Amino acid sequence: MAQRRKQFPFDEFEPQWQKHWEDNKTFSVPNPGDEGFDPDKPKYYVLDMFPYPSGSGLHVGHPEGYTATDIITRYKRMKGFNVLHPMGWDAFGLPAEQHAIKTGEHPRINTQNNVDTFRGQLQRLGFAYDWNREVNTTAPDYVRWTQWIFLKLYNSYFNEDTQKAHPISELEEKGFSREDIDDRRLAFVAETPVNWSPDLGTVLANEEVEEWRSKGHTVERRPLRQWMLRITAYAQRLIDELDNLDWPEGIKLLQKNWIGRSDGAEVNFTIGDETVTVFTTRPDTLFGATYMVLAPEHPLVDKITTPSLKDQIEEYKSRCAAKSDLERTELAKEKTGIFTGAYAVNPVNEEKIPVYIADYVMMGYGTGAIMAVPAHDTRDNEFAENFAIEIIQVVEAPEGNEDKCFTGNGTAINSGFLSGLSTEEAKQKICDWLEERDLGKGTVNYKLRDWLFSRQRYWGEPFPVAWKDGNHYAISEDELPLLAPELEDYKPTGNPEPTLSKATDWVELEDGSLRETNTMPQWAGSCWYYLRYCDTGNTDRFISEEAEAYWMGKNGNPGGVDLYVGGTEHAVLHLLYARFWHKVLFDLGYLSTPEPFHKLVNQGLILGEDGQKMSKSRGNVVNPDDVVEQYGADSLRLYEMFMGPLEQVKPWSMKGVEGVFRFLARVWRLVMDNDQEGNWVISEKITEAEPDKKANKALHATIKKVGEDIEGMAFNTAISQMMVCTNELTKLEKVPVSSVITLLQLLNPFAPHLTEELNARLAKAFDSLSSNGLADREWPQFIEEYLHEDEIEIVVQVNGKVRDKINVPSEADKDEVEKLALESEKAQSFIEGSTVRKVIVVPGRLVNIVAN
RNA sequence: GCCGGUGUGGCGGAAUUGGUAGACGCGCGCGAUUCAAAAUCGCGUUUCUUCGGAAGUGCGGGUUCGAUUCCCGCCGCCGGUACCA
Known part of the structure; x- marks a missing residue:
C-alpha cells in the first residue's frame, strides 16, 4: 500500500485530531463541584470492561466493544448528556509475575510497559476516553482502596x-x-x-x-x-435483584443457574445412635428410598462402617481421593460404590435401608448424603441396577409417559399417607409432617460456594x-x-x-x-474499578459521596452504570463478584444503588478470516496496528461496526475493511477534489444552495435511521444508511454544503477523524459555517415532513403473489387504493376467469386480491 | 445429557416484529476511462426457465388472504455446563 497512492490522507490528519482532542481535553468531564460542571445536564455512564494489559498488545477483539461505546459516548454528548467514559487497566496477573520470575525484574516495570503500549494503541484509534480518569489496579493509591x-x-x-x-x-x-x-x-x-x-x-x-x-x-x-x-x-439477593436489570436474558439465566437455587428438604435418618441428614428436592418420594449413599469423604463413614468391611471402604476412599474432579466425572460412566455394612432407618416408615458410599455423591453439595430413590432418579436408578437394589415405584406418571425411570411430577402411590396427592401437595405435606416430629424441614440449597x-x-x-x-x-x-x-x-x-x-x-x-x-x-481490583473512575484522584475516600450520587445514581435505575459492554466470558464470575461487593457497600451505606450495572451488552467474538478462533498457533491473528497503518483508524472502527450485529460472533475479512475504506474515500471525494498540481481542494460541486426535496428526503431519512440505530446499538445498519445517503449526495450536480455537514455530523461518532477534518476544511472555505468541531455540536434533528412523499409505490398481489407495482397518491384512502389496484392490467390478467373473493389493503404497503 | 444462541445468495449480513425476501458491503461479470494497469465511475449479479413464469430464508407439518417472522415436530453448527441429589 505504501507504493499505492493513498485515496485520502488519513495518515496525516488522524494523528493531528488525536492530538487536538488530547490537548483540548475534549472528552474530559468534570465532577459535581468542579469548574465547568453543568448540573442541569443528565448523566450517562458508559463503561467498557477494562483489559488486562498483556504483553502481546491489543487485538482486534478489543476495539469492537470499545468502538461501540465510543459511538454511544460521542452521540450522547451531542444529545446533551454529561458522559463519563473512562478506561483503565486490570493489571495484576500471573503473566507479569512469570516474567518477573524469569528476569528478576519487578512485575511493576513489565506491567507499566504493557500499559503504555495499550494506551498508545487505544489513543491511535481516537477513542473519546477521559484519560484524566485512568485507573490502574496495581497503583498504590488504588490498592489502598481495594484493601x-x-x-x-x-x-x-x-x-x-x-x-x-x-x-x-x-x-x-x-x-x-x-x-x-x-x-x-x-x-x-x-x-x-x-x-x-x-x-x-x-x-x-x-x-x-x-x-x-x-x-x-x-x-x-x-x-x-x-x-x-x-x-x-x-x-438469594443475587438471584432476585437481577430482575430489574436490562441484561440479556441468557446472561441472567447463566447467573441464576450458577447460583443454582434448589428447593427441597432435609430429612434425618438414623444409623444406630447417629443421625444422618440428607438433602432431597423430592421429599415426596421418601417412601421410595431403598438405600442411602454417603459421599466417600463424609465424616460419619468411619464410624458406621462394619469392622469387617473397613479395608474395602478404605481402599475405595483412597481410590476416589486419587481422582481429580475431572476424572471423577469422566470415569463415571459406570456408577461405583461400596456397601458400608450399616443400615439407616427411614423416618417415615421405620424401614431399614442399606448405606453405601459412592463417588456420585459429592461432599460439597447439600449435606454430602442422599436418600436414594431408584424409581425416580436416573442416577440412583443406574446404581440400583448395578447393585441389584430394590426399586419401589412411588410416583405415578401422567398418562402416556413411558419413561423407565420417571423423574417428573405425578401422583404419589405406595406412599402411606401421601398416596393420591400430587407431587406438589405431597412435598408440602411431608415437609409439615417431618417438621412436626422434628425429623426434618423444608430447606433451600444453593450450588454457589x-x-x-x-x-x-x-x-x-x-x-x-x-x-x-x-x-x-x-x-x-x-x-x-x-x-x-x-x-x-x-x-x-x-x-x-x-x-x-x-x-x-x-x-x-x-x-x-x-x-x-x-x-x-x-x-479484587475489577470488583470496584467502575466506582473509582467516578472520582479517581480522591485521597480521602474511595469515591466521594457527591461523585457517587451523581455518576452512580440519579436515574431511577437499580444499576448505576448506564451501559456496560464486554465479552461473555465474564458473564458469571466477574459480574457476580462485582455485584456482591457492590451490594455489601450498598448495605453499609456507601452507595446509592443496589446494583452496579444497569444495562449490559455482550459483544460477540471476532473470528479469523478462516472462521476459526484467532490464535497465534493458527496464524490467523489480525493486528489492529497493521489495519490502522494501511487503512486508518476510522476504517478499523467503521469496519468493526459494519461487520454485523455487535452481539454476534463474526469472522474478520480484510476485503470488508477495504469496503468501508472505499466508503470513507467516497465521503472524502464528495467534499474534496484534486487540483492540477494534485493538491486536495474543496470540490467545486459543493455549494451554499438549499437542498432540494430529494436530497432532503435522503438526508432526513438518514438522520432518523442513524439516531434510532445508535440508540438500539444496531451500528451496522446505521452505517449502511449513511452509505446510501452518501451515494445519493454524490449523484447530485450541486451538493448543498449544509447537507454535507449534517452527514458528517451523523458519521462523526463512527469516523471522528475524517469527519472533523472535512468539517474544518469546509468551515475555512464557507463563511456561513461554524468553526466549532463536530464533537461539540448538537445532534441533528430530522424533519418528518421531508420524509413524506406525494406518491408511493404499492404492490399489487393476486393470491399472495406479486403481480404489479403501482404508484398511488400517498394520501389515497383504502378504497381508492383498492380501486386503483383492481384496475391494474397485470393484476387483471391474473384475475381473469375467476371471482374476486376478498381484497386486503395494507395502507402504504400492498393490496392483495384473493380470487379463485 | 441439560441450558442458551444460531441457521437467509459465492461470502458478511438487511427486512418497519405478519405485508415487495436478499438493503448495504464483499466477490464476480460486462462497459467507460487509460498506451496499458491500478485507482475511479456506470450497469448487472438467488436459482431454474419453453422468457409467460416457477421455485426459494436448515428439514417436515400447521395457522393465515399473506410466514424469514407465529405454533408443533425434527436436523446441523457455535457457546456454556456437567453425577448439584
Missing part, C-alpha cells in the same frame, strides 16, 4: 433478619465471643480443599484449573487454610491483616496501602507457603505479629 474495601468485608457480617450486611461492631456490642464473630465475618478464614499447583506455586480457583492444566501445569487437591468471602449469604479469595502469588494485593497468637486482626486503615516488598527473587517457594513469606523482614512485625502472606486474586 480498604476488604476491611469493610472483614468488619461486616450478614444479618439474616434484614438480609443485609451490618458492621461487625454490632455483634461486639451484643457480647459475641471472638470465635463467634470470626465465624460470621464476610471475609473469613477456612480450611478447605483447594486446587494447589506445585509448579505455579499457587492455588487456583476451580474455574481456572482447566486453563492451566491444558498449558501443562499440574494441579492437585489439598486442604489449605484460606481466606474466603461469604458470597453465599447473598445468593463461598469465594476462595486468597492466592499464594506475589503480584496481587496483600491482605491488610496480621496474625498474633493464632488470631488474625486488621491493620489500621491509615497504614494503607500495604504494599508488597521488593524481592530479589520472585520464584514461588515450591510449597504452599506464599511467595511473600520469603520477605521475612516484611512479614515479622515488631510486636511479634506476622503479616498475612497470601494475596488477593485478580478479581
